[in-house]
Amino acid sequence: MASIPAIPPPIHTEEETRKWFATRVLPVSEVWVADADGPVALMVLRDDWIDHLYVAPGWTGRGIGGRLVELAKERRPDGLQLWAFQSNLGARRFYVRHGFIAVEETDGAGNEERAPDVHYRWQP
Numbered sequence: 001m002a003s004i005p006a007i008p009p010p011i012h013t014e015e016e017t018r019k020w021f022a023t024r025v026l027p028v029s030e031v032w033v034a035d036a037d038g039p040v041a042l043m044v045l046r047d048d049w050i051d052h053l054y055v056a057p058g059w060t061g062r063g064i065g066g067r068l069v070e071l072a073k074e075r076r077p078d079g080l081q082l083w084a085f086q087s088n089l090g091a092r093r094f095y096v097r098h099g100f101i102a103v104e105e106t107d108g109a110g111n112e113e114r115a116p117d118v119h120y121r122w123q124p
Contacts, residue, residue, distance in 0.1 A: 006088040008113040025051070032071060034064050043068040045075060050082040053091075060090075069098045079123045086116040095120050 012020070025031070025044060029051065034041035040059040044052040050072055055065045072080055084091045086105065096102075100120035108115040 006090060007085050008087075008115045011112055030075065032068060034059075034068065041065060041068060043072060045072055048076050048078070048080055050080055053082070065094060066098065069095075073122065073124070077124060079121065081119065081121045083111070083117050083119055085113075086118055092118065098122070 010017070025046075028046060030045040032043045032045075033039050034055075036059075039056075041055040041064045042052060043050060050069070053065060053068060080100075082095070082100070084095060086092075092102075100122045102118050103121050104119035106117055106119075108117055111117055
């Protein structure tokens with residue numbers, strides 16, 4: 001995967017991930033996809049959380065992620081929060097540029113990957 005080592009390697013199979021997404025994510029979340037002859041970015045909003053924000057390699061730096069974050073802010077004008085892995089320095093810089101503030105760092109004991117992470121919040 002192109003995102004390793006910025007984020008930990010997947011711990012679930014592609015089949016498990018597809019089933020989880022179809023049965024657990026789609027029914028309770030807003031899912032936004034940027035498409036350019038196929039999906040190039042994905043954002044999942046659940047309540048006031050950005051649960052997932054991914055931009056495909058080769059598509060970063062083109063403003064797609066920023067547009068998705070602006071959409072999330074429009075959809076959740078009272079505030080947003082998210083988690084990022086501490087090792088994902090590019091994402092961390094991105095979120096800070098977009099007004100998010102780190103409010104908590106953990107050792108990763110609370111996530112499936114057991115990787116240190118950072119909790120961010122954005123308040124208008």
